[in-house]
Amino acid sequence: MKRAIAALLLSGTVFAQQGVVVKRLGAPDVKIEPAIWVGDMLYVCGVMGTPDEPGTPPVFHQNTEQQTLGAFRNIEKVLKEQGLGLGDIVQMQVFLAPDPKTGVMDLDGMNRAYQSRFGTKEQPNKPVRATVQVSRLVVPTGLIEVMVVAARPKK
Template sequence: MRLFKALIPATALATLAALPALAQAEGGIVRHGDGKFPISTAVEVPAGATTIYLSGMGAPVQDKTAPPKSLEAYGDTQAQTLASLQRIEGELKKLNLTMSDVVQMHIYMVADPRTKQLDFAGMMKAYTQYFGTEKQPNLPVRSAFAVAQLANPGWLIEIEVTAVRLPKK
């Protein structure tokens, strides 16, 4: 009985602590964060929202004078990430969505053949131009993967996103 009495206040406190998140969830997407790293640790999507899955996108050719499908044609990891995010932003715009509607992101990365290393810092420099800014503070959940290769041998990065369209009121 003592255990039961002790659990009631603990359960009530947990419920009260969750109320702000529940209230936010009624009106839209709730993004949970942990620390200063610019990704959400969890995202809650309310019932009735539409989910949009965008295919993976790499950078378009940046230097048309470079050999096709070469690293020189597409740029380094930072340039490719920025160009990929610009493509994603354009595709979202066609669907009347913005980067603030992105709730999940998968980033596939290849080591730069010149350094034999993933350029995570370069990816983050481009990523943080779109996410976690004063203009666009909404953070998706995100995973970044090291892969052996991508379909285009000039790509160092490919990004796929999931976005959400909230129902109209």
């Protein structure tokens, strides 16, 4: 653990020495940064869809496909605020949990949502992607969480 922390601190020093600007987008009191610019790369934290019942914890009644579409909409909002779009995403990490009612992970539902937003006529770009099955997410009724990295296009 100490090595990991040292590596993170050192990477910040290396960025500063190389003139790479690191810009954190969250307020000083946030527990998790929503997104961080490192040079022309925007790293967006894990994003879920919009819950049916906000609260602590929030509650989702939607299936995997619906939750995935919601996560993509929420990611798109973050990107838009930074002058980017879904086509600027270069890397995606998907954390997929099984439905607590059935115990089955719905990879097909996630892929249908993905294919409706990436590699289409309207938005032909597809990021590199990893999809990982997890036993559950922090939000018990959540079925998907998505992290992305987007690149600012050169003008």
